[in-house]
Amino acid sequence: MTESIQARPLNVRSPSKTDFIEQYQNVRRFSEYLCEPLVTEDYVVQSMPDVSPTKWHLAHVSWFFETFLLFPAVPGYQSLHPQYAYLFNSYYNTIGERHCRPDRGLISRPTVEETYRYRKYVDEQVLELLTKIDEQRLMEFAPIIILGFHHEQQHQELILTDLKHVLSCNPLSPVYRTRPSASTSDVPELEWIPFPEGIYWIGHEGEGFAFYKEGGRHREFLQSF
Known part of the structure; x- marks a missing residue:
């Protein structure tokens, strides 16, 4: 499963539209792949102030592409919801006011379903832009697009580390993803x-x-x- 959606390195010398489209789709799919083992309740827990709910991560990275790519590149672009910018901004103070980080777990709405709908909406708009944009404009926005890829990959790491803490707080000791036990017979001894x-x-x-x-x-x- 993971091999089919892992993003390959972008050709930094001469990236094409196809490169950008493929990379965008793979990065976005992998975020959702990480969430496949979750149930709805797992998405919304904030177990400490330094942890963000999985739902928030999924929405925030969509807000990033919307704010820094779609609004500047698509004339007349409209967000799916005008208040999402307030809810899903993280620390970009120059962009506008933002919801308090320790209170992200108090946001029951939008729902998980609505959050995925927001991601789909942004995906459709970005892919339409990448399909129609000319090469000159593509190169103009290439730095922010590539930054967006790596930004979402950062949040993929955060999804996992935050989930690790969330699940560790549960007395039932839930497992994030089951897998076969690995053999330890060939593991070398640790050394400095x-x-x-x-x-x-x-x-x-x-x-x-x-x-x-x-x-x-x-x-x-x-x-x-």
Whole structure:
């Protein structure tokens, strides 16, 4: 299942419309694949202030594409609901006011079903845009589209880490996803790996995607460890 929806690396030298469409669909499908084992009640729990409900993650990444791609690129674009921008903004203060993070678990509406409807609405609009947009405009919006891919992948990690805490709080010890027991016979013993003192290059290099805080590449002195 996962092999068929995993996103392959985007051709950063000369990405095509097909590349963008395929990457978008794969990234979005994988978020929903992660939610397949859940029941409705699992989507809405906020077990501590630093945890966000799964429903919120699914809506927030849709809000990201809507806010930073659809509104600027599609003349007259209308959101499915005018208040979603307030509910699903995270920390983008320059975009507008936002709902208090520790209270995300208090949002019973939109429902899980309505949240998926919102995702579908955004998906339809983005795919229509990617299909019709000319190459020049595509390259203009390429940086924000690619950022959106990686932003959603960040939230895929958060969905899992947040769910881990949510399920850990349940006395019934529910299992997120059942799988066959792995053999431990071939697992090597753990050992420390020493690193000598020296000057090392750190930071991103190359043409692939990186967040701004991962660059620029520079040298750093490290003590041995």
